[in-house]
Every structure is written in structure tokens, then in C-alpha cells.
Amino acid sequence: MNKELEHQFVTNLEKHQNIAHKICRIYTNDQDSHNDLFQEITIQLWKAYPKFRGDSKFSTWMYRVALNTAITLYRKKKKSIRTQDFDSVFFRIKAEGYDDTIEQNLKLMYDAIRQLNDIDKALIFLYLEDKNYSEISDTLGISEVNARVKMNRIKTKLKSIINP
Template structure:
């Protein structure tokens, strides 16, 4: 029988799981890594859930725990040798009438974002989630002015990456 806390956690997680998936998409390169990171973030959310006081919105707290987990794991992975998922290089047949221009543009943007450092990725992620600078600064633990300055610098950096 599930405890009341467990039921509430599962309900909150189900309502907001898209946040975790978006974090995973930014910090991983293949489905296997995405699934692993999703599981790790869920575990960390569950471990921290009893300490969630409700001072901030659940989604804001979830962003913070999820991003911190992803950044921590990403830094640990940097120390390991890089491998390639065979599915990422597998041959795919495309339909001739399918226009994948938008998909290719999104892929380029995600690849550009992956070249940013951990904090920059987190900032871009929250910005793309339509979070205002007050929410971004609260989630990342930086001042609102600092968030604005960093975002302007990141936009310039992304333009440089996308248009060398």
C-alpha cells in the first residue's frame, strides 16, 4: 500500500515529467542515456521530496533538482571515455515527400546548446521554457541582473556557433 507521501510525489511527478524529459534531452545524446538520466533525476527527486517545503512552486523545485542532477552526472561522465550509440549512426530510410528542414534546424540548435557549459545550458533551457528572469534567477540561485547578462552573452555565443 502506497503512503500518502508517495501518492503525492507520483502525482506531482506525472504532472511535471515533461520538465525532466526536456532536461534529459539537453544533457544526453541518445535514448539510453536519456532513460538513465530520467531515472537518476527521479531517484534524486524522490530522495529530496520529504524536504520539499513548498516555499517555491513544485515545478521550480523540480527544475533545480533536475538540473543539479544532470550537471553532476555530466561532470562525472566527462571523466569517462566517450562512446557512440549504434542507433545514432544506424542507416535510416527517409520518405521522399517528408520535409525534415525543421527537424534539422532543431537538431542544429540542440547541438549548439550542447556546446555550452553546464550553467549556460541550464539558463537556455529555462529561457526556452518561457521562464521569466525572476524564475530563472530563483531556480539557478543567481541574481536577476546576472541572469539577463548571461542570457545576452549566451545568445551571442549561440549565433557564433550557428553562423561561424
């Protein structure tokens, strides 16, 4: 990858890294797993970036890669995440401090979301990110109608989990 492409990647990743942190928060239960998943998402984004054509916004593309990475890793029954050696890359990404106390008031909701299946987690995540149903359907590769139906079912399910 040339220096200009590398610079664009780092700039975009730093600007949108909270997307990956939020996905990590939904798919992990502890800080070490969060860090491991964030690293794996970063690696997958780096590997896929030369193929990013710009047909969609970087953030939309990043959602898709990050969600697919999280779903793929956590569908496997193994709890350990295999990572790749990233020493060959000569840039450093400034990671924002991830302060868990900021989101304490969302703990109950995140706990409920964790109980959903992988696709439902991805759908609710995009919904909570204020994505419209068209963007959700594009990102997840489902129809808009299917996204709406699934969302209504997920809302009902979350209500029953939070208020048994």
C-alpha cells in the same frame, strides 16, 4: 514515506515529467543516456521529496533538482551514470512515450546548446521554458542582473555556433 506523500509525488512527477525529459534532451546525446539520466533525476527527486516544503511551485523545485542532478553527473568525466536500486519503491510511473521525431526541427538548436557550458545550458533551458529572469535567478542561485547579462552572451554565442 507515507502513502499520501507517495501519491502526491507520483501525481506531481507524472504531471511535470516533461521537464526532466527536456533536461535529459539537453544533457545527453543518445536514448540510453537519456533514459539513464531520467532515472537518476527521478531517484534524486524521490529522495528529496520528503524535504520539499512547498515554498515554491513543484515545477520550480523539480527544475532545480533535475538541473543539479544533470550538471553534477555530467561534470564528472566518466560517461557512465551510476544508478541506485529502485526496487524498494512499489509504484510505477507511467512514462510518456518520448518520440524523437517530434523535435527533429529543434535538432540544430539542441546541438548548439550542447556546446555550451553546464550553467549556460541550464540558463538557456529555463529561458526556453518561458521562465522570467526572477525565476531563472531563483532557480540557479544567481542575481537577476547576472542572469540577463549571461543570457545576452549566450544568445550571441548560439548565433555564432549556428551561423559560423
